[in-house]
Amino acid sequence: MNELGKMLILIGGVAVVAGLILMLVGKTPLGRLPGDIVIRRDNFTLAFPLATSILISAVLSVIFWMIYRFRQ
Numbered sequence: 001m002n003e004l005g006k007m008l009i010l011i012g013g014v015a016v017v018a019g020l021i022l023m024l025v026g027k028t029p030l031g032r033l034p035g036d037i038v039i040r041r042d043n044f045t046l047a048f049p050l051a052t053s054i055l056i057s058a059v060l061s062v063i064f065w066m067i068y069r070f071r072q
Contacts, residue, residue, distance in 0.1 A: 030055075 035051030 030052050031047070031049050033049070033051040033055070035054075037046075037048040037050055039046040
């Protein structure tokens with residue numbers, strides 16, 4: 001039961017952090033960067049956030065690289 005409690009606390013913490021990040025992302029230009037593709041037609045909208053995806057990938061790569069580097 002002790003492990004289950006720890007896991008539930010961890011999941012709750014991750015959910016809180018994810019919620020805070022989502023609240024902050026709404027105030028940033030993510031999804032509206034130059035290079036993000038948006039196609040609007042009569043009854044159709046296609047949004048492909050290419051530049052945002054590359055930026056997020058680069059930031060996550062650096063974060064995970066630093067975590068890996070400092071754990072050794």
